[in-house]
Amino acid sequence: MSTATPPKTTGPLARREARLAWGLLLPTILSVSLVVVLPLLSIFWISFKPIGLADLRPPAPVVRESLRGRPEAPGDPADLQYRLRNSSQDKPILGVTLTDTIPEGLVLGELDPRCSLDDATLTCDFGDLEGGQREEVEIPATVEAAYFENGIDADESEPVMTGSSDNILINGQFTLDNFVRIFDSDEFFTVLWATVFYTVFGTVGALVVGLFAAMLLNKSFKGQGFLRGLYLFPYVAPVIAVAFTWVTLFDPFSGSANALLVQMGIIDQPINFFGQRPLALIMVTVFEVWRYFPLSFLFILARMQSIDTDMYEAADMDGASPFQQFWFLSLPQLLGILSVLFLLRFIWTFNKFDDIFLLTGGSAGTRTLTVSVYEQAFAVGNIGAGAAVAVVIFCVLLVFSIFFLKYVSREEGL
């Protein structure tokens, strides 16, 4: 009698299942790789390129065509004129040619040596156009009766231009300037410090405040649902609305917070909350805590409500005081969710851009790495340097993610 052994190879059924799975996943994989993986690769590419905002528009030949001499009757002479220029002031365009259709009834005289006429198609070859170079072609012509009968002007047919310019995005020119530039500046360490401060205190603050909020609401009373909804407001509201509200509230001239503090006699002079050096960084961190404590509160509350109450009753019987119960019973139970939250929030606080950008725009010592990407790429106009900062961010994140997957995936059973 033979013993049954499990199949060692994948059977047709398993293969069909895998095929179906890949089929279901295909749209996601395609779209995500198109918008996530491709840009990630390109950001590495761009970070080694000397490229500015202005380079995004490649140089192109620009042409203007006109028929000069105002021919009015058949037999009048006229001049067909093409004026070309390079749209870029400093980059050459290679192999520029012009192709245009000559309307019926316009008889061209002696052609420019660079041009040739084939039937009604005029082709001119200009070779290379240096940056800022201008060219002009004038062809004497005679106008016949057919030209007036057709009513088609010579400049009605758009001349077609060809020419390849050296596109900085895809050529083989590389440089390390971008990285030198960002690492070399003194500012880099200020930026790094702001990032570390913002990330660490923003994360820890949101966790601690969230823990307090969760403890407050971890009992059933009338209005608990209402309060829970209210405490989620900061997170649910659009960041742009709450950020501008904070800016309005803490405005040094017309802000209510300053008016209130002055009136209560706590300060003498209005404080520029988002414009002073150490204070601005503290304020954006406080904003981060304010905006994201609802999230940690929600998660912690969910975990708290799943803790068995029997344990607390037993502890009560044994004479444990409320603080002891929290310290020795609740906290160890919450440690798992707290560490997961810490890691995730840490990464996302590190990634945060909108909040600081809207509150201070990165001034007064609040420029974090993410704000610096925008600053370099769009304010300074050096896309390469912005990409270099983005690469730095990505590398830091990669380290975090490896750490995260090692610890959290065990917690979440992924």
Next chain:
Amino acid sequence: MKFLRYGYITGPVIGALWMIVAGFTIAVAMSFATGQAFRPNLLLSLVWGALLWPATMRAAGIAGPALAALLLVGATLIGVGPLIVGAGTSTVTAVICGLLLAAGTIWPVRLMLQDMPPGALTRHIFEHAVIRFLTGTGYVIFTAIVAIPFYVMVMTSLKNQQQLVQNPLDFSIDLSRGLDLFSSYVELFAQFNFGSYLWTSTYVSVLTVLITLLFSVPGAYAVARLRFSGRTAFSRSILLIYMVPMIVLALPIYIAFSMLGLRNTIFGIIVIYPVTTIPVALYMLQGYFRGLPAEVEEAGLMDGLTRLRVIWKITLPLSLPALASVSLYVFMIAWNEFLLAFMLLDDPSKFTLTRGVAMLNSSEIPRQHLMAGAVIATVPIMVLFLGLEKFMTRGLTAGAVKG
């Protein structure tokens, strides 16, 4: 800590501290409501607060609290209460202030210190009293820090320039202005095209939700149910992609869109938004699908349904609540999205709501317009959130630690 554990120490200390909390709260609330000056006095607060303990003891009966309330109102009127009422404040306002103070301290302190003997306390009773004090303080502080910004947002939008400059604290509403109160909103809709932004944001968000679901439901099902090599790697890479910051991607996307001519088009926005939400949705949904009993689906397969029919006829109807949560969450992300809209849209006729509000942040446009814009952006998502809070909180906890 042991020396604190006597009723005659704990009682006055908690009373005094609570008086400070209540004093500050009422001072802030009254200032914001009337625009007049209210200033808590620390020393007087401590003294008055300490006196609350004997007044609220059980032995004092009804007379204790009543007398305390009377004294508090009187003291506030003549300026020796815990709250100093600024000159120029009417007597009625001062009386209201005193009454609020009495109500906000006597009753809570009585609750906090109930069952507390005047002598030595057990650790249990002491800590319970402290916890009740901390809980009360927590409710007040949390509610204040959450509510004040939203209150300021709404009230500022109802003012006019002159009122704002005159007294930035005065948030009282001048009802005699009638419909003129909403002039900022009227101007935003009439001159700044906010109606069209509202519509753009709505359909962009709805389309984002639909496209996201279309892509992520099959994907999540495959990851949750089907066996194929590379499944673990795939579900891990979802998490990793979930962690790539948008600002890193925004730069190449900006360049690519500039070259393809997709910048400044709604189409470009609709192409890019779902991709940012698909990983989140996939992650949330696969967690839910895993929790569904596989037996039901197997029964369907045995009865001759194909996998796709199983998804359509069994899995999807069973996971309607999860779909609702995910849809709401994705809608919220799309509605609140700012960075991409800010970078990719320059043409004021194509703005989404967040981009439109960002446009209002200039020194030439008055503050109340900016706040009115903020209110317009906030109200729809809040209404949706309050109406479907159950789904929302579930959606948020399902996989959304993303900010």
